[in-house]
Amino acid sequence: MVVDIQREPSQASTKSEFMGFANFPNQVFRRCIKNGFHFTIMVVGQSGLGKSTFTNSLFLSEVYDVKPHQMPIPSTVKIDSKTVCLVENDVKLYMTFVDTPGFGDAVDNSNCWDPIINFVDQRFADYLAEETKIERPENIADNRVHLCFYFIAPTGHGLKELDIEFMKALQDRVNIVPIIAKADTLTHQEMLTFKQNILKDLDTHEIRIYKFPDQEGTIVGIKNAPTKCEDNRKRIPFAVVGSNKVIDIGSKRTRVREYPWGTVEVENLAHNDFLALRDIVIRSNLVDLINVTRDIHYENFRYKQMCKGAKGNLERDPFTQLEEERRTVEKEAAEVRRTKEKIFAEKVADREHKLADRGKALDEQEKENRRILHEKHGMLQKSLEELSEFRRAAGINDSGSSIGHI
Ligand code: GDP
Numbered sequence: 001m002v003v004d005i006q007r008e009p010s011q012a013s014t015k016s017e018f019m020g021f022a023n024f025p026n027q028v029f030r031r032c033i034k035n036g037f038h039f040t041i042m043v044v045g046q047s048g049l050g051k052s053t054f055t056n057s058l059f060l061s062e063v064y065d066v067k068p069h070q071m072p073i074p075s076t077v078k079i080d081s082k083t084v085c086l087v088e089n090d091v092k093l094y095m096t097f098v099d100t101p102g103f104g105d106a107v108d109n110s111n112c113w114d115p116i117i118n119f120v121d122q123r124f125a126d127y128l129a130e131e132t133k134i135e136r137p138e139n140i141a142d143n144r145v146h147l148c149f150y151f152i153a154p155t156g157h158g159l160k161e162l163d164i165e166f167m168k169a170l171q172d173r174v175n176i177v178p179i180i181a182k183a184d185t186l187t188h189q190e191m192l193t194f195k196q197n198i199l200k201d202l203d204t205h206e207i208r209i210y211k212f213p214d215q216e217g218t219i220v221g222i223k224n225a226p227t228k229c230e231d232n233r234k235r236i237p238f239a240v241v242g243s244n245k246v247i248d249i250g251s252k253r254t255r256v257r258e259y260p261w262g263t264v265e266v267e268n269l270a271h272n273d274f275l276a277l278r279d280i281v282i283r284s285n286l287v288d289l290i291n292v293t294r295d296i297h298y299e300n301f302r303y304k305q306m307c308k309g310a311k312g313n314l315e316r317d318p319f320t321q322l323e324e325e326r327r328t329v330e331k332e333a334a335e336v337r338r339t340k341e342k343i344f345a346e347k348v349a350d351r352e353h354k355l356a357d358r359g360k361a362l363d364e365q366e367k368e369n370r371r372i373l374h375e376k377h378g379m380l381q382k383s384l385e386e387l388s389e390f391r392r393a394a395g396i397n398d399s400g401s402s403i404g405h406i
Helices: 021-035 051-058 114-131 161-170 188-204 228-233 274-283 286-312 318-394
Strands: 037-044 080-088 091-099 147-152 176-180 246-249 252-259 262-265
Touching: 021 091, 037 051, 037 114, 037 286, 051 091, 051 147, 051 274, 114 161, 114 286, 147 161, 161 176, 176 188, 176 274, 228 274, 274 286
Parallel strands: 037 091, 037 147, 147 176
Antiparallel strands: 080 091, 246 252, 252 262
8 A cells, every 4th residue: 555645845954854756856857868769760651751850840951951852762671770869958869760762662561561560570589699699788879760750642632542451551660650741732622531531541441540638738728728739739641841942931941942932941830740849749748658669569570589589588587588698608708819829820921921021021132241251352352462472573562671682
């Protein structure tokens, strides 16, 4: 049983009575500031739906180059990822963007989601491998995919077969948030009908998209007003507009799409749902998305892996596993030692070879010096003999005095 003891500030006013656990939120806050957050967003949809433009608009930065027609569209699905560090009021957000160029662009798109499933599972598997190591790192890098923005083409009808198949395949692995691309291409009424059709399709095919949690926080000053979060949730699936063009409207910098008949503002709720989406995802639910990924999707994956492991490894008790790991570590260490010894032996042989070459060169040099010396000695000898001959002929003796004839 938990007894509720309320400690009023007045009761805990003296230093000795104050335990300090009221400071817990500050400790958590400081820790978060120090470590920052890691978040991975995957963006999926056919090319040309405005995914890159939208991502840039969402994070107010040029995460992707939007240079249409420069890059050829890959014939199979490729996975590209890119991490940026975003800083806002000392809070660091390490955001990884995963792009899937080529998705849905082929003539036959059956199973084109397989590379995406493999990618998500691999991220889970990497995390599981780190987590189950005997010596675990203190902070395991969380590279799991926390959110998938799925872009739906603005056809005005409903979901296509590919949309349904993709979401069905991914719904148990990642938090899916469906997005209607290029909202400016449909009228208000067409958009309402399109959204209703999409919701009906999701329901018919029992597709589970990410469920935004209830949140308190009514609009200030308006009694019984619906919560802001509630308002935002009514806009699902979010219909967005993206743009890389920023102009000044009055004193405000605004992202817009300019047409001959008017201007669409990205951050205008009367024009599209961009602001509602950014608010509900980035401002209100990043932590919930991380928690759902950890507690539901990752746990699903872990459970499946454990079941697989248990079937295949009934004989493996923890001690056998420990012994196996020890042997693996020893084997790896022996391998490293062997490689180092080989490198050392190669270096010694190389040095000996160089020394032998140098010795040979020195011998050659010495021989040459001796030969030159010998030659010079011969020449000197010859000169001396010539000198003696000359002296004798000139009648000069060895002491330098001339021999006189009487
Ligand atoms: P991606 O291939 O899905 O990454 O698409 P891009 O972001 O490269 O955009 C493809 C083209 O669509 C570009 O010419 C963009 O200017 C344009 N575009 C992007 N967002 C929108 C939008 O909200 N509405 C309209 N009408 N066009 C858009």
